Amino acid sequence: MKMKDEVLIVGAGPAGLGCAVALHACGVRARVLDGAGVGAAFAAWPRQMRLLTPSFHSGNFGCVDLNAVTPDTSPADFLHTQHPDGREYARYLHALAAHYEIEVETPVRVTRVVPLNSGGFSLETSAGMRDARFVIWAAGEFATPDFGGIQGAGLCRHASRVADWDEVAAEGKSFAVVGGYESGIDAAIHLMERGKEVVVLSRGEPWAMDDPDPSRSLSPRTRDRLRAALLEAPGRVRFFKNANITRVERHEEGYRLFNDEGTAFACPTAPLLCTGFHSALEAAPVRGLWEMRDGQPLLSEAADESTLHPGLFYSGPSLRHRGMLFCFIYKFRARFGIVARAIAQRMGLEWEVPLAKWRELGFMLEDLSCCAECQCAVEAEPEVQPEVLPYAAVVAV
Ligand SMILES: Cc1cc2nc3c(=O)[nH]c(=O)nc-3n(C[C@H](O)[C@H](O)[C@H](O)COP(=O)(O)OP(=O)(O)OC[C@H]3O[C@@H](n4cnc5c(N)ncnc54)[C@H](O)[C@@H]3O)c2cc1C
Incomplete structure (x- = not known):
């Protein structure tokens, strides 16, 4: 069956563009479709937000910049900064797409991916139907915030x-x-820096997590910023642990937040929800196209494939293998390189030599044992934690 495109990639963020360049190295010209443009999610970040992961160029010594999307580029070298903000990082992605002549069609929103009985896929898009033999879903998570199942979340931001x-800080004195993960602490720091009173309410006590996997504990950059703030x-700032907020209501003097036991806490400004994002694999256009195991979408270990x-x-960041978050x-x-x-193999193309650099520099990870063994040889030093109160101590109304 003749397809219009051999490979369609949905999403022109780091994941979509990185896969496109790796395919390009093998001689495959993939077409990238994006509803909002190259690096659109980064361009929409809050103006002051910066990448947590540091950029540093040292490619000649075999250490690729942590935020690079290809083995031979570096945001630090391109932008001359260590922690790019969203707009800067979007500029890096634009430069990458231009340099490798990646064909990005935008604005083209994909609304449904339909597997065909004869093989391949049909994509319903805002620009009509598209067919392809292979599809890479790289649509990110930023467009689908998770409101934490909170009733009345529409009253919050x-x-x-x-x-x-x-602009947020101008709305009041206390928030x-x-x-209490990365974005919660980030929000608290920005507001404290602007002279505000902040209460952080969280299930458990995520800011105190000490885990060798940085996906499960606060990044060094956030810890530095919190200490300084x-x-x-x-x-x-005041931290309240074990606060399972389930409901928010409007009140004449502001808002009331309720926990699962109905204890109310009053706040004069719209509550800020730092409750994360839904998995990109649960997005409407691809929902149901992955096998589910233990409540999680399953991808093949051989190729991150349905x-x-x-x-x-x-x-992209919703990838998981053996419990490891690739976020x-x-x-x-x-x-x-794996994708x-x-x-390339299925198209009968040579991949070994074209992807040699990708394998050598960590862009073609085959051995997933790193997902099971994440230990540092030397134990972390104990750290002084900020004062934390149980939710029951919140001034109830
Ligand atoms: C707030 C936040 C901070 C983060 N900070 C860091 C960090 O410091 N360091 C780090 O390494 N990672 C960080 N991450 C994680 C990761 O880098 C980002 O999630 C990254 O943007 C993921 O890249 P992506 O290409 O999968 O998705 P995105 O960059 O979100 O790109 C997806 C693209 O797909 C498009 N799209 C979505 N749906 C459709 C559709 N249906 N049809 C067509 N196009 C569509 C969007 O317009 C977008 O351009 C952060 C994530 C978030 C949310």
Whole structure:
């Protein structure tokens, strides 16, 4: 059956572009479709937000910049900064797409991916139907915030919808942040720096997690910023653990947040939800196209491919293998070469030599044992933690 395209990639973020360049190395010209443009998710980040992962160029010594999407580029070298903000990182992605002449069609929103009985896929898009033999779903998570199942979440503001922390800070003197992982602490720091009183309410006590996997504990950059804010910021923060917020209501003087036992906490400004994102594999256009195991979408270890519909691949931060979250660029890029190899092989193309550099520099991770063994030889030093109160101690109304 003749397809219009051999390979369609949905999403022109780091995952989609990285896979496109790896395929390009093997002689495959993949077409990338994006509903909003190259690097659109990064361009929509709050103005003050920066990558947590540091950029540093040292490619000659075999250490690729942690935020690079290909083995031979570096955001640090391109942007001359260590922690690019969203707009800067989007510029790096634009430069990459231009340099490798990646064909990006935009704005083209994919609304449904339909596997064909005869093999291949048909894509319903805002620009009509597209057919392809292989599809790489690289649509990211940023467009699908998770509101934490909170009733009345519509009254709140999800942190990913903040354009500028100066504008948020102008709304009042005190704020409630729901969620205590990276984006919750980031929100608290921005508000403290602007002289605000902040209450962080979280299930468990995520800010105190000490785990050798940086996907499960606060990044060094966030810890540095929090320490500095606790010492120097004009504002103040209080941490409340075991706060399972389930409901938010409007109240004449502001808002009320309720936990699962109905204890209410009053806040004068719209609560900030830092409750994460839905998996890209649960997005409507591809829902149901992955086998589910233990409540999680399953991808093949051999090629990050749907086990139900061969030829449909995934690349990006929702990737998981053996319990390991591939949610940073340096993690999910480690599989670009794997996806490219699977497609090149099936097209009968040479991949060994074209992808040699990708394998050598960590962009073609075959041995997933790193997912099971994440230990540092030397134990972490104990750290002084900020004062934390149980939710029951919140001033109830
Ligand atoms: C707030 C936040 C901070 C992060 N900070 C870091 C960090 O410091 N370091 C790090 O390594 N990682 C970080 N990550 C994780 C990861 O880098 C990002 O999630 C990254 O953007 C993932 O790349 P991606 O290409 O999968 O998705 P995205 O960059 O989100 O790109 C997806 C693209 O797909 C397009 N798209 C979506 N749906 C469709 C559709 N249906 N049809 C057509 N196009 C579509 C979008 O317009 C977008 O351009 C962060 C993530 C978030 C959300």
